[in-house]
Amino acid sequence: MAKRTLVIDLDRCSGCDSCVVACKFENGIGLGNYYNHVKPINPAGKHPDINMYWLPIQCQQCENSPCVAACPTGASYRDPDNNVVLIDKETCTGCKTCLAACPYSDPTGAVRPSVRWFNEELGVMEKCTLCNHLTATSDGVENTEDTTDAAHAVPPCVHNCSCGARSFGDLDDPASGASKVLAAAEAAGRGIHTIEAEGVTPACKYILSAEIADWRGLGE
Amino acid sequence: MQETTLTRRSFVKAAAVAGAAVAVGSTVAGCVDTGGSSTGGGAATTTGKAMYGSVCHGCIQACPCKVYLEDGVVVKIEGHPDAPTSIGSLCLKGLNQIHTCYSPRRVLYPLKRTGARGAENAAFERISWDEAVQLAATKIAEAIEQYGTYSFFCSVGGGGAYSFMQAMTMPMALGSPTVFEPGCAQCYLPRITEAAYMYGGADQSIADCAVLEPFKGLAPLEEAKGVSQDTKVIVLWAAQPSVSQTAQSGRGMAELRARGCKTIVVDPNFSPDAVKATIHLPVRPGSDAALVLSWYRVILDEKLYDEEFTKYWTNMPFLVNPETKLPWLATEAIDGYTPPADMPANTPVYVCVDENTGQVAALPFGDPATVSAEVNPQVLATATVKGLESKSCGQIYRDEAEPWTLAKAAEFCWVPEDRIRAAIDLYTSPLKEGKAAGIANGVATDMEETASQVPDGLMGLDMIMGYVNKPGATLTQNGPLPADGANPRPTMFWNGFGGMFGMMYGIGYEVGATEEANEARIAAIPEEWDPNGQLAPFMTQSTLWAMNQLLLDRLGMKNHRGLYNWCHSHIPSVREAIETGEPFKPRVWFDMSGNKFAVLGSAGAWYNAIMDDGVDFIICQYPMITSFQIECADLIFPLEEWLEATGASSFGQLNYAFPCPGIIHLGETVPNSVPSQRVVAAASAILNEKLDSVIFGATGQTMAELKLQFPLGMGVMGGSDSEEVEWAAQIASYSEVLGLGEGATKEDFMAALKDNHKAYNVTPPDQYWTYGQHLVKADDGLPMGFATESRKCEVYNQIHIKLSRTGFPYTYPREIGPIDPRVGTWGGDYSPICNVPVQKEAPEVANANGLALSDPEFPLALTSGRVYYFHHGTMRHAAFARELYPVPYVRINPATAAEYGIADGDWVEISSRRTQGTDYVHGTGIEQSYAGIKENNTKTAEPIRTKAYVAEVVAPGVLWMERFWNPESFDSTQSKKTGGWQQMNVNVITNAVDCNFNEVYGSYTNRGFAVNIKKSEKPEGVWTEPKEFAPFLPSNKNEYLPDDIGVLIENKALLTDIVAFPASTAEGGQ
Amino acid sequence: MAVQWPIVLFKLLAGGGAGLLGFAGLAALLSHEASRPWLARVNFAAAITSLVLVAAGGACVLLQVAKPAQIMAVVRNISSGSPISLEFLAFAVTLAAGVIFLLASRVGGGETAGEAGGGSAVGVAAGETGVAGAAAAGEAGEVGGGMAVKIAAVLAIAAALFMGFMTGYSHMAMPGTTAWHTPAIPVAFLASALLLGGFLYLLLLGLIRGRAAVGGDAAAAAAAARTPSRDIALVKIIAISLAALAALTIIAAVVYGLFAPLGDFAIAFWLLVPVIGGAGSLVAAILDWRRPASSWAMLGLVAALIGACVLRVTLWLANTGISPLLRG
Structure with a gap:
């Protein structure tokens, strides 16, 4: 089945938070609610021999999606057409079961960073949707002539990224934007990583070269 | 709780989003349609969806963007994919423009304070534009009438409203010498001015778009045209482009690093650029100058510099007279020496030690190939000239660098020795392959005691490395090459931002021209204006005298004369003048930008100076209310945000220029040039009735005696006094690419721009990315060289010596005495090279x-x-x-x-x-x-x-x-x-x-x-x-207006038409 | 992980309530003809109490859920295979079994239950389909009533086991939270739930049987007086099974304790769950077995309650499966 996700180049990412704000405007997210975050992985080593990186984190679109398996109401589901893990806000009861199931979420869904977030005002769980309302049929290779072209649209966090660090697409489709970035990184021998967690296989890939910093996932 | 933000998806015809407060976008549709009347706010269509290209002014640079509207409301902004450096990026400052333009804190109408000063019970009332202009003009005129023209003063700077030229010229128009900006001496003035002194070219600032070469050939569109990417090594000294210009230079740096460019970052903080750097030098704050000298010591000792360029294109070999501290002229140093016949008078000949003979020899300017046949100048040399032991500029630099070994620099600057060495090796490596690297010098060094010394040192390093006017360097010029043999040698016309005031009023010396030429220019200015002469009406000897007097009386200029380059005053001196009334008391203040208390150093001292009735009347202009306005503004003019601003200035990115149409319009806001123009016109009308009683500043003479009239000289410059003029400029510059004929109206222009993000102008790469400007032949048969006295790169900053002694080149034709010797760190003069003063x-x-x-x-x-x-x-x-x-x-x-x-x-x-x-x-x-x-x-x-x-x-x-x-x-x-x-x-x-x-x-x-x-x-x-x-x-509440004026974008009345002023009532001086 | 209190309360109440129902069923199965009059009244009371407890547990879930109006989505999605759906299924089955058992024990009790003010509990969950069948069987006559009670008893026991197990299984089967992936949890939850239910049943039994004897209800008092040994035998059987359950609780708690990253509340866990909870209720059960008395049942109930409560709370606190670095 399709594996639509983000590939984020941490050699480029400078932690500027523009992806968080772009996401908030696109999805009408209120204050205190977030679909994504950028976590600075604090410098390792002692000054001046230090290295660090910024880790943008959002729903990792896990292939075995424990959230979908755990959800009692069916609100957490996979889009039947493109397999993207989503939350149906009409159905969700806000029971927070998925917070226990998701290894990348804070148990209360209210402390950053937490990829699933509890929206107090609406009483439902929220998370990154890969802007499926724009990108459901997109290959992630943006059409610069018309950025609203549904066959090539990318989420605003990818389009506006101030470092060109974010790419989007289906990793099962070698021609997708994300696949191309991943292939180029592999060819260049740069480190490809995922945020390891027991019991899940996240689809989101991170690129980080040793020259910039040593990968420490969420900062082990 | 409110979940109010603009959402496209929540945009329903009328119903508010269930359970959440008004989602701004959602309720506008209901009330925007007012029966087809075209009060279309800016010029965007107010029905249905539309997209217009524009340019974000969220920081000092400018990212082209696409603005999406629904029923006249901006709901989304995104970066423009064709932008050559930002390549579709738009940072959170740009995205947050939506919450700025529609913020409840906007100043939408002229506001007059109704209570006492101070934030605690600040209150404002809305007044009409005419009342506001008259109130401002009357207060200014009264002060000038009672205390003389020096009682008025301006300021600008704080971010968010770029009124650069207006602030410089408004005080002059009313006969005052006082204007300041918290940036200026603390931001960019040192670097831009030192570059002009040392080689008459662009400086090393990325932020201010003086350094563009590194970002060449990064965008797919440019790569497709075969434009190469040449920067392989760049030094970011005290600069953090990835943070300060997030989506432009930040994206440029990300692309640069991704293409393998190596970076050296000198910054006490582990900034994002330092995180990605090949080598990070975490220099101790304030110790940069010592680190610079440690680079000189290694580069000079190990001859890592470009010998040919240093010998023949810089003044390093020139022998310096220890008494005058200026390079010996050949005619002075060598008895009976006469310059060669083909050497023009405007190109002096200096002396050096000829390495071949070991003797003092003349070093004529010329093509290295020909000159090297006559003389092989020694870079580090000492010789006796006229009985005086004279060292070469290079030797003087080497002596200054003597104590700063790598070990000493490591200890003083808290940077590991091996890292300093590695940085020097990396910086000098491209020269070995005949290529160029470059240093980018950021604002941090402008804000320290060594604000002049460090830029001198850093530009000097690039100059001795020959990294000038070459691909991959940072000291490069952009734009078409001068035609071969067609132009005279380059000169630098001083005073006022590229010599602007010199040209307008005649003040200032044209460096590179002969003394005779300068004297002739001054003499040509008539006593009385000759209607059929070619000069402008205000170019008379009395105006020249008056404008020159403004320079001499400028606060703080007795000791800090570099400020003349932007005609700004020394800020602490202005505060002292307000507190003590010495030498004169500034009383009525026109501030043209944001939060002075946030951006002025020692803000508390300023607050105390103002609040114990130090300043009689304060006029502001800014789109928002900030601490400064709430505490002490007596009158505030409403300015447009960039979504409303028509072509505030046609912003470009590298060789691209993008249109900035006024997409929407709120309240009675105006471009930032309008208030000052209208107030000066109105004040002039009042004052011109009393010219025989109004005193011209501290001179004691009346305006009538000096045969002067308000507004003085060119009046207020930079922008017009109405939106129509701004629209006309926009339409003119983009009508060709839009296929619009003559006389196109605003509506035609916007119709052509609607849903069309391809309307931008591109200068052909070969007309923009150009090199070797100094090698092009001048009309005197010699290479053009550089716009300096010596026609070479003056690593030893000769002008500093004259400046500290006579005010040259600014106050010419008049002189002011030397600076206080205790201020000058070079034996009482300004240091001509990088040195480390007592900190x-x-x-x-x-x-x-x-x-x-x-x-x-x-x-x-x-x-x-x-x-x-x-x-x-x-x-x-x-x-x-x-x-x-x-x-x-x-x-x-x-x-x-x-x-x-x-x-x-x-x-x-x-x-x-x-x-x-x-x-x-x-x-x-x-x-x-x-x-x-x-x-x-x-x-x-x-x-x-x-x-x-x-x-x-x-x-x-x-x-x-x-x-x-x-x-x-x-x-x-x-x-x-x-x-x-x-x-x-x-x-x-x-x-x-x-x-x-x-x-x-x-x-x-x-x-x-x-x-x-x-x-x-x-x-x-x-x-x-x-x-x-x-x-x-x-929300639908504006903080500063009593009545509920409806959602800033919900109430159609707010989407008002552009403020149209009646034909200019007051006939100003021009 | 922060303790989700409404969920803890649900599991305690629903589990305990189901356990009570289970033991009522067990008692009904083991009871002889003669002791039925007061037993029917006890079981009737037990069924009511069980329904109240289980329903209260369900209410707690509504507290946890931010949008209760959406709860029907859980019903619609019952076949989703999510462990929470299975737990909800068990909850529904337990309620149904409770209602059926209630009706059966009222019908089975015939005339005496009527005056005892048991009243018609039919209305409690009229919607349950099974109810009509049992009621009809009741009217058919004495013998049918006996058979109905037996069927309802078996259903009750089954529901108790299903519910008790499910309250633990929904933790174990939660994907992604490795700190819960041990079978010790459902076993411990089941055993501790039944323990609670059992002691509660004994209390009810002692209470109602005693009152029947004192309360002047001649027939019930006579029956109770007539068969002291058989009643005591019933109590002993329950006590013995409670002892077994207590032992099982201890074992399961120890296995879980060793598995889970208990962190800084390990001492509290070891003291309160296997020792006070498990051993405490074991001792109480044995004492009750040797000389049945309500005070031992009360002691057992308290011990079991402490153990069960701390066990369920521990599960949340020990859930460090989520990367602690998220809070870094």
């Missing part, structure tokens, strides 16, 4: 862990820097920025934090002498460079507080924090309102009071000053939790 605030010596700092009671060094979320004083009202960065975190090393018992996230209090009481003048033997000497121990403000971020991102003993102010502290919900500039603002503790001001520019110390820190708790009246910022979101 006052910055720590001087480092013990084992670098903590032996100069001030025992304030043992830590605090330095500053930008963060993504804000630009200068802007965006503290942007809810989506504040929820991510609610307070200005102070960075502190874990070892130092432990010493002071501070944990990560703790509230801390930071103090300096400005908040603990200080003698204005320390017994340092240097009488401060401005008039007043304060003896009493005055505390200017309370210490500031913020939260600690404890990590290994700064060295032990160093703190780092950005400026800040709190718009929430005067929110209507606060029980006790304050101005919000005191609680967390680093500028309360900076030193603009009694630091060692930089000798040339008077720059005060914003970076690397002595502080202390201790645990504390949260200050009053500040918000930190995300949902607390809800009042900042667009």
Whole structure:
């Protein structure tokens, strides 16, 4: 089945938070609610021999999606057409079961960073949707002539990224934007990583070269 | 709780979103259609969906973007994919424009203060434009009538409204010498001016778009045209492009690094650029000059420099007369010497030691190939000339660098020795393959005592490396090459931003032209204006005299003469003049930008100077209300935000230029040029009736006696006095690419722009990326060379010596005496090279862990820097920025934090002498460079507080924090309102009071000053939790107007037409 | 992980309530003809109490859910295979079994239950389909009533086991939270739930049987007086099974304790769950077995309650499966 996700180049990412704000405007997210975050992985080593990186984190679109398996109401589901893990806000009861199931979420869904977030005002769980309302049929290779072209649209966090660090697409489709970035990184021998967690296989890939910093996932 | 933000998907015809407060976009549709009347606000269509290309002015650079509207409301902004450097990026400052333009804090109408000054019970009433202009003009005219023209003064700077030219020219138009900007001497003036002195070309600033070469050929569109990417090594000295120009230079740096370009970053803070750097030199704040000299020592000793360029294109070989400190002219040094016949009078011949003969020899200007046949100049040389032991400029530099071995520099600058060595090797490596690297020098060094010395040193390094006008360098010029043999040698016409005032009023010397040519130009100016002469009506000897007098009387210029280049005054001297009335008292103030209390150094001193009735009347113009307006503005003119602003200035990115149409329009806002133009016209009308009684400043002569009329000279420059003129300029520059014929109207222009993001102009690459400008032949058969006296790169800054002695080239034809010898660090003169003066605030010596700092009671060094979320004083009202960065975190090393018992996230209090009481003048033997000497121990403000971020991102003993102010502290919900500039603002503790001001520019110390820190708790009246910022979101309440004016974008009346002024009523001077 | 209190309460109440129902069923199965009159009244009371407890547990879930109006989505999605859906299924089955058992024991009790004010509990969950069948069987006559009670008893026991197990299984089967992936959890939850239910039943039994004897209800008092040994035998059987369950609780708690990253509340866990909870209720059960008395049942109930409560709370606190670095 399709594996639509983000590939984020941490050699480029400078932690500027523009992806968080772009996401908030696109999805009408209120204050205190977030679909994504950028976590600075604090410098390792002692000054001046230090290295660090910024880790943008959002729903990792896990292939075995424990959230979908755990959800009692069916609100957490996979889009039947493109397999993207989503939350149906009409159905969700806000029971927070998925917070226990998701290894990348804070148990209360209210402390950053937490990829699933509890929206107090609406009483439902929220998370990154890969802007499926724009990108459901997109290959992630943006059409610069018309950025609203549904066959090539990318989420605003990818389009506006101030470092060109974010790419989007289906990793099962070698021609997708994300696949191309991943292939180029592999060819260049740069480190490809995922945020390891027991019991899940996240689809989101991170690129980080040793020259910039040593990968420490969420900062082990 | 409100979940109000603009949502496209929640855009329903009329119903508000269930269960949530008004989602701004959703309710507009209902009331925007007002029966087809075309009060279309800006010019965008107000029905249905539309997209217009525009350019974000969220920071100092300019990212082209696409703005999406639904029914006349901006709902989304995204980066423009064709932009050559930002390549589709748009940072959060650009995205947050939606919450800025529609913010409840907007000033939408002229506002007049109705109560006393002070934030606590500030109140404003809306008045008409005519009332506002008349009120401003009357107050100014009254002050000038009573106290003379010097009682009026202007200021600008603070971010968010770019009124650069208006601020410089408005005071002059009303006969006042006083204007200042918290940036200027502390931001860019040193670098742009030193570059002009040393080689007459563009400086090393990335932020100000002087350095563009590194970003060449990065965009797919440019690669497709075969434009190459040549920068392989770049040094970012005191610059953080990835933060300060997030989506433009930030994206450029990301692309550059991705293509394998190696970077060296010199910054006390582990900034994002430092994180990605090949080599990071975490220099101790304030010690840059020593590090620069350590580079000179290695490069000169190991001959890593470009010998040919240094010998024949720089003044390093010139022998210097130890008495005049100027290079010997051949005619002086060699008896009976006459310059060669083909050497024009405007190209002097100097002397050097000829390496072949070991003797003093003439070194004529010319093509290295021909000159090297005659003489092989020695770079490091000493010789006796006329009985005086004279050293070459190179030798003088080497002597100055003598103490700064790598080991000494490592100890003084707290940087590991091996890293300094590795950085020098990397920086010099491209020369070995015949290529070029380059240094980019950021703003941080402008804000220190060595503001003139470090840029001199850094540009000198690029010059001796020959990294000038070459692919891959940073000292490059953009634009078409001059035609071969067609142009005279380049000259630099001084005074006023590229010689502008020199051309207008005749003041200033044209460096590179002969003395005779300069004298002839002055003589040609008539006593009376000759209607059929070619000169402009204001070019008369009396205007020349008056404008020259403004320079001589400018506050602080006795000692800090570099400020003349932008005609700005020395800020502490202005504050002193307000406090003491010496030499004259500025009384009516027209401020043209944002939050002065957030961006002025030692803000507390300014607050005290103003608030104990120091300034009679304060006029402001700004799109938003900030601490400065709420505390002390008596009258505020409403300015447009960039979504409303038509072509504020046609912003470009590299060789692309994008249109900036006024897409929407709120209230009675106007472009930033309009208020000053209208006020000067109105004031002039009043004053021109009384020319025989109005005194011209401190001269004692009346305007009538001087045969002068208001507005003086060119009047206010920069922009027009109405929106129509701005539209006309936009339409003209883009009608061709839009296929519009003559006489196209605003409506035609916007119709052609609708849903068309391809309307931009591109200069062909070969007309823009050009090199070797100095090698092109001039009309005298010699290579053009550089716009300096010697026609070469003057690594030894000759002009500094003349400037410190006579005010050359600015005050020509009149002279002012020498500077106070105690100010000059080069034996009483301005230093012509990089040197390390005795430092006052910055720590001087480092013990084992670098903590032996100069001030025992304030043992830590605090330095500053930008963060993504804000630009200068802007965006503290942007809810989506504040929820991510609610307070200005102070960075502190874990070892130092432990010493002071501070944990990560703790509230801390930071103090300096400005908040603990200080003698204005320390017994340092240097009488401060401005008039007043304060003896009493005055505390200017309370210490500031913020939260600690404890990590290994700064060295032990160093703190780092950005400026800040709190718009929430005067929110209507606060029980006790304050101005919000005191609680967390680093500028309360900076030193603009009694630091060692930089000798040339008077720059005060914003970076690397002595502080202390201790645990504390949260200050009053500040918000930190995300949902607390809800009042900042667009709503139907404007904070400063009593009646409910409807949602700023919901109430159709607000989408008003452009403010149309009646034909200019007052006939100004022109 | 922060303790989700409404969920803890649900599992305690629903589990305990189901356990009570289970033991009522067990008693009904083991009871002889003669002791039925007071037993029917006890079982009737037990069924009511069980329904109230289980329903209260369900209410707690509504507290946890931010949008209760959406709860029907759980019903619609019952076949989703999510462990929470299975738990909800068990909850529904338990309620149904409780109602059926209630009706059966009222019908089975015939005339005496009527005057005892048991009243018609039919209305409690009229919607349950099974109810009509049992009621009809009741009217058919004495013998049918006996058979109905037996069927309802078996259903009750089955429901108790299903519910008790499910309250633990929904933790174990939660994907992604490795700190819960041990079978010890459902076993411990089941055993501790039944323990609670059992002691509660004994209390009810002692209470109602005693009152019947004192309360002047001649027939019931006579029957109770007539068969002291058989009644005591019933109590002993329950006590013995409670002892077994207590032992099982101890074992399961120890296995879980060793598995889970207990962190800084390990001491509290070891003291309160296997020792006070498990051993405490074991001792109480044995004492009750040797000389049945309500005070031992009360002691057992308290011990079991402490053990069960701390066990369920521990599960949340020990759930460090989520990367602690998220809070870094």
